[in-house]
Amino acid sequence: MRIFTIVIMHYHHKVDIFSYPKCRHFNGAGIMNRWYNKVAVVTGASSGIGAATVSKLVDSGLRVVGLARRKERLTALQKTLEGRAGTFFPIVADVSKEQDVLDAFNWVTQNVDVIHVLVNCAGVMPTSSLLDGETSQWKEILDTNLLGMCITTREAIKIMRENKIDGHVVHIKSVGGQRVPCLPDLSVYPASKFGVTALTETLRQELNAIGSKIKISSVSPGVVNTELVPEGKLLNIIKAQSALQPEDIAEAVAYILGTPPHVQVHELTIMPLGQTV
Numbered sequence: 001m002r003i004f005t006i007v008i009m010h011y012h013h014k015v016d017i018f019s020y021p022k023c024r025h026f027n028g029a030g031i032m033n034r035w036y037n038k039v040a041v042v043t044g045a046s047s048g049i050g051a052a053t054v055s056k057l058v059d060s061g062l063r064v065v066g067l068a069r070r071k072e073r074l075t076a077l078q079k080t081l082e083g084r085a086g087t088f089f090p091i092v093a094d095v096s097k098e099q100d101v102l103d104a105f106n107w108v109t110q111n112v113d114v115i116h117v118l119v120n121c122a123g124v125m126p127t128s129s130l131l132d133g134e135t136s137q138w139k140e141i142l143d144t145n146l147l148g149m150c151i152t153t154r155e156a157i158k159i160m161r162e163n164k165i166d167g168h169v170v171h172i173k174s175v176g177g178q179r180v181p182c183l184p185d186l187s188v189y190p191a192s193k194f195g196v197t198a199l200t201e202t203l204r205q206e207l208n209a210i211g212s213k214i215k216i217s218s219v220s221p222g223v224v225n226t227e228l229v230p231e232g233k234l235l236n237i238i239k240a241q242s243a244l245q246p247e248d249i250a251e252a253v254a255y256i257l258g259t260p261p262h263v264q265v266h267e268l269t270i271m272p273l274g275q276t277v
Contacts, residue, residue, distance in 0.1 A: 034261075035057075035060065035061075035062055035116065035117060035257060036060075036061045036062070037061060037062070037063060037086075038062055038063070038113075038116035038117065039062070039063045039064075039065065039108065039112055039113045039114065039115050039116055039117070040057050040062045040063070040064050040065070040115075040116065040117035040118070040119065041064075041065045041066075041067065041105070041108065041115055041117070041118050041119070041152070041156060042054050042057070042064060042065070042066050042067070042118075042119045042121060043067045043068070043095050043118075043119070043120050043121055043122035043148075043149075043152055044067075044068060044095075044120075044121035044122030044123060044172075045066025045067055045068045045074065045077070045090070045121070046066070046068035046069070046070045046073035046074050046077065047068075047070075047073055047226065048121070048224070048226035048246050049121050049172055049221070049224065049226060049246045049249045049250065050066070050068065050119075050121035050122065050172075051066075051073075051077055051246065052245075052246035052247045052249065052250035053119050053121060053172075053246075053249070053250045053253050054066045054077065054081070054088060055077075055080070055081065055250065056247070056250040056251065056253065056254050057086065057117075057119075057253075057254070058081050058084045058085065058086040058087065058088050059084055059085055059086070060085065060086065060254065061085040061086045062086045062117070063086055063087045063089065063112055063113065064086060064087070064088050064089065065089045065090075065091060065104075065108050065112060066088060066089070066090045066091065067091050067093040067095065067101075067104055067122070067152075068090070068092070068093070068122070069092065069093070069094050070092075071092045074090035074091075074092065075090070077090065078090050089108075089112060091104045091107065091108075095122045095144060095148030095149070095151065095152055096140065096143035096144045096147070096148045098151050101148070101151045101152055101155060102155065105152075105155045105156070105159065109159060114159055114160075114163045114165060115156050115159045115160065115165075115167065116160070116165055116167045116168070117167060117168050117169075117170075117257065118152060118153065118156035118167070118168075118169045118170070119169075119170045119172070119253055120149045120152055120153065120169070120170070120171045120172060121172045122144060122145075122148060122149070122152075123144060123145050123172070124140060124141055124144045124145065125141070125189050126140065126141065127185035127186070127187070128185055128187045129185055129187060130187050130188070133187050137187070138187060138188045141187070141188050141189055141192050142188060142191075142192055142195075145189070145192035145193065145195075145196065146192045146195040146196060146199070149171060149196060149199065150199060153169055153171075153199075153203065156169060157169065157203075157207075157214060160214055161212070161214070165214075166212075166213035166214060166215075166261065167214050167215070168214070168215045168216075168217070168256075168257055169203070169214065169215070169216050169217070170217045170218070170219065170253055170256055170257070171196055171199070171200055171216075171217070171218040171219070172218075172219050172221070172249065172253075173193055173196045173197065173200070173218045173219060173220045173221075174193045174220055174221060175220050175221065175222050175269060175271065176189060176190045176193045177190065177193030177194050177195075177196055177197045177220060178197065178220060178269070196218065197218070200216055200217075200218045200266070200267075203216045204216050204264075204266065213261065215264045216264070216266075217256045217264065217265045217266060217267070217268070218266070218267050218268070219249060219252050219253065219256070219268045219269075219270065220267065220268070220269045220270070221244055221248075221249050221270050221271070222244065222269075222270065222271030222272055222275045223242065223243045223244065223271075223272055223275055224243060224244045224245070224246060224248075224249060225243040225244065225245055225246070226246055242272040242273060242274040242275055243272055244270060244271075244272045248270065249270065252268055252270055255268075256268060
């Protein structure tokens with residue numbers, strides 16, 4: 001059982017490419033009709049919320065390009081998606097590296113099609129303290145969680161605008177981007193998620209200013225059962241909480257994408273019943 005809070009508004013590094021099956025036909029039933037056979041890019045696709053989102057969108061008949069760093073995880077995911085309604089195109093890429101993103105998006109437009117949907121799921125959460133943490137670790141968090149999202153979003157919107165596509169960008173955020181939880185060793189992680197909150201609103205304002213119909217949404221989950229948090233004191237606290245499953249967040253993404261063109265879900269907060277942190 002989940003608690004939902006919804007804000008609705010009207011409105012030259014070589015990329016490692018896999019071999020792909022041919023796309024199967026899909027009857028387009030359900031709320032995802034408008035995205036049937038369209039192209040969605042999902043970052044952080046190899047596990048957790050990213051992998052669950054890939055699976056949901058492929059089941060909905062989309063051609064889904066998944067970006068992630070771990071090739072073996074992408075390979076395993078690709079095997080589970082064989083014979084589904086849509087098609088999965090895995091690409092090994094690190095969103096914290098701009099050239100990886102540029103190469104991946106160029107490959108998509110050259111070999112799949114123009115991009116209609118972007119779901120930014122990539123994120124890292126190494127634990128440390130602001131008092132004595134390593135600068136390199138802080139930089140990894142900001143480069144992946146915030147700057148990487150800026151780069152993927154810029155490239156996706158550029159493609160959408162060039163091709164006159166009223167697309168949709170969804171950022172997977174965190175309730176840690178709405179308030180700082182009283183938990184140990186979070187360091188710059190909440191700052192990165194507060195940055196995504198500001199990024200989402202700034203994007204909405206910039207798109208509105210130019211009269212664009214591209215939609216921008218964010219999803220803020222509470223505790224989710226993923227491997228994001230490393231072993232340690234913080235993980236032990238989180239394990240004691242009720243938790244959402246990655247599939248719960250994937251369903252939320254599908255709900256957002258399924259809204260009519262004149263409706264924009266700006267922010268959707270989902271927490272497990274009983275969460276106390």
